[in-house]
Amino acid sequence: MDKAKPTGTPDGTVPDATGDSHGTAAQPGGSATAPDASTSPGTDTTTPPRPVGLTKADPAAEPLETAAPTVPGQAEEAAVPPATEPPATVPAPRAGGAPDAVVPAQQQAPAERPRPLHAPDPYSTPPYGEPGPWAPAPPVQRPVPTPAHGTYLPPGTPAHGTPVPPVPPVPEAGPAQGGEWGRYDPWAAPGALVAESGGGPGERRRERRAGRGRLVGAALVLALVAGAVGGYVGMRLERHGGLGTVELEQTSGQAGERAPDSVAGIAARTLPGVVTLHVSGGDGGALGTGFVLDGRGHILTNQHVVESASDGGSIRVTFNGGETARARLVGGDPGYDLAVVKVSGVSGLTPLPLGDSDDVRVGDPVVAIGAPFDLANTVTSGIISAKERPITAGGEKGDGTDISYVDALQTDAPINPGNSGGPLVDERARVIGINSAIHAAGGPARQDDSAGSVGLGFAIPVNQAKRVAEELINHGRATHPVIGVTLDMGYEGEGAKVGGEAAGGGPAVTPGGPADRTDIAAGDVITEVDGVPVASGEELIIKIRSHRPGDRLALTVERDGESRRVTLELGSSDPS
Numbered sequence: 001m002d003k004a005k006p007t008g009t010p011d012g013t014v015p016d017a018t019g020d021s022h023g024t025a026a027q028p029g030g031s032a033t034a035p036d037a038s039t040s041p042g043t044d045t046t047t048p049p050r051p052v053g054l055t056k057a058d059p060a061a062e063p064l065e066t067a068a069p070t071v072p073g074q075a076e077e078a079a080v081p082p083a084t085e086p087p088a089t090v091p092a093p094r095a096g097g098a099p100d101a102v103v104p105a106q107q108q109a110p111a112e113r114p115r116p117l118h119a120p121d122p123y124s125t126p127p128y129g130e131p132g133p134w135a136p137a138p139p140v141q142r143p144v145p146t147p148a149h150g151t152y153l154p155p156g157t158p159a160h161g162t163p164v165p166p167v168p169p170v171p172e173a174g175p176a177q178g179g180e181w182g183r184y185d186p187w188a189a190p191g192a193l194v195a196e197s198g199g200g201p202g203e204r205r206r207e208r209r210a211g212r213g214r215l216v217g218a219a220l221v222l223a224l225v226a227g228a229v230g231g232y233v234g235m236r237l238e239r240h241g242g243l244g245t246v247e248l249e250q251t252s253g254q255a256g257e258r259a260p261d262s263v264a265g266i267a268a269r270t271l272p273g274v275v276t277l278h279v280s281g282g283d284g285g286a287l288g289t290g291f292v293l294d295g296r297g298h299i300l301t302n303q304h305v306v307e308s309a310s311d312g313g314s315i316r317v318t319f320n321g322g323e324t325a326r327a328r329l330v331g332g333d334p335g336y337d338l339a340v341v342k343v344s345g346v347s348g349l350t351p352l353p354l355g356d357s358d359d360v361r362v363g364d365p366v367v368a369i370g371a372p373f374d375l376a377n378t379v380t381s382g383i384i385s386a387k388e389r390p391i392t393a394g395g396e397k398g399d400g401t402d403i404s405y406v407d408a409l410q411t412d413a414p415i416n417p418g419n420s421g422g423p424l425v426d427e428r429a430r431v432i433g434i435n436s437a438i439h440a441a442g443g444p445a446r447q448d449d450s451a452g453s454v455g456l457g458f459a460i461p462v463n464q465a466k467r468v469a470e471e472l473i474n475h476g477r478a479t480h481p482v483i484g485v486t487l488d489m490g491y492e493g494e495g496a497k498v499g500g501e502a503a504g505g506g507p508a509v510t511p512g513g514p515a516d517r518t519d520i521a522a523g524d525v526i527t528e529v530d531g532v533p534v535a536s537g538e539e540l541i542i543k544i545r546s547h548r549p550g551d552r553l554a555l556t557v558e559r560d561g562e563s564r565r566v567t568l569e570l571g572s573s574d575p576s
Helices: 192-197 201-240 263-273 301-309 462-475 537-545
Strands: 089-091 098-102 275-283 283-294 298-301 314-318 324-333 337-342 367-370 378-393 404-411 424-425 431-439 443-446 457-461 481-482 527-528 552-558 562-569 570-574
Touching: 192 201, 263 275, 263 367, 263 378, 263 424, 275 298, 275 301, 283 301, 283 367, 298 462, 301 314, 301 324, 301 337, 314 337, 324 462, 337 462, 367 431, 378 431, 378 537, 404 431, 404 537, 431 462, 457 462, 481 537
Parallel strands: none
Antiparallel strands: 089 098, 275 283, 275 314, 283 298, 298 337, 314 324, 324 337, 367 378, 367 424, 378 404, 404 457, 424 431, 431 443, 431 457, 481 570, 527 552, 552 562
């Protein structure tokens, strides 16, 4: 292996700090030689030059010795110790004999190469190969940049090839110390980890603990939110079959009783006492309504509802709760269109209270309950639209025996076929009338006609119905109040005209009767009853039928163009 030649100019001189060339002079104490520039195969070319000391201009100064730098994370044995003591540097003489600037010992006379410290590697293990000329190369060595030969170095600056003074190694921060492996750079400047973490080890640990606390808190919040969302989704899936199911909002109902004077309150108190009647007989069947009069099983309805049962037919009663029972006909009167039936063996009946029809005023609210078109327990409401409305119904027999005369209450509460015989009640749930007829397109008609309601319904006043019902229950028949005259039903003038003769050829005025006692004669015209005008014979009958026998009436009578007032007491007749 060739020795390294001194670095200099082509003529062998060494430039000084000012750029002048001087000859090479050997100085006592040794000579400096440049390292061998040649390398053998496998030699690490990154091996730094052998460290040398610097000598100041003062010949008595001690040489400075520096150690090879230690890279953090490397083993201590990786550092290469100097093979020999660094040769002293001598000042280069200048003209005149004065010592010049310090000349590195590398530029002095070559010295004898020392022997290698160990034998060559028999296996030529990379990356080392054969050992270098001075010492084995470290496992990893970062090259130290050095100035070019001949570059001026200020005093105190390490010479060419001189390693940087050693610094204390920075301990590696592994997971056990809470460090971050990704931030460690073996070639970074010392203290880089401290600068990045923002402080010393204690502060870094506190920051890491605070960060972990924040992460734990965020995880807990996320877990709570996820649990709530999961619970809601589960509830939706269980109750509604999926998140996409449409569910409409609905307000909760208001439980509790309704006001007693409301339609709902009136219906709640009245329905338990209302029944539906299904009648069958020789003349066909009929459908109607009735209501309970007392706890003994008496039920009031219309005569035209149970008329077919008088020839041996049957009557089936259905109560509000759905219970059914057989009933028998107690008695009926076609002139009043009222009848009473009775059920036996039935307990828990709810009789309806009876009001006073004379106290009713036009405009009073009313409720009608019945089974229109066999729709049981139907409730309708309206008002009293008129009072003392004279109507006649029936007359299918042709002899006048089935005609009913009613001084009726008029209502706009919807009434239809099937409502006949049902109660018309006031705002206190008291019966004030019995629904009996409606106004059809061709005129007043019974409820069993095919025509529907047009808002004109008629009810028998309860005061008249009460008297008739009592007579039917007690005697099986009802009496009719009379004045003892036969009327001319064909008279077209105003008022009711007394006929010429009675049916069968008898006198038109019953001898000894109420009219005969007040000097009413055939041909007289009655124009008023108790000061109320009458327009026809039917209206006079209706006004008389609205009273009971024994009542006193004031009549206005015209004879030969003159009017006079008479008072008479009503008599009684047996309808049989």
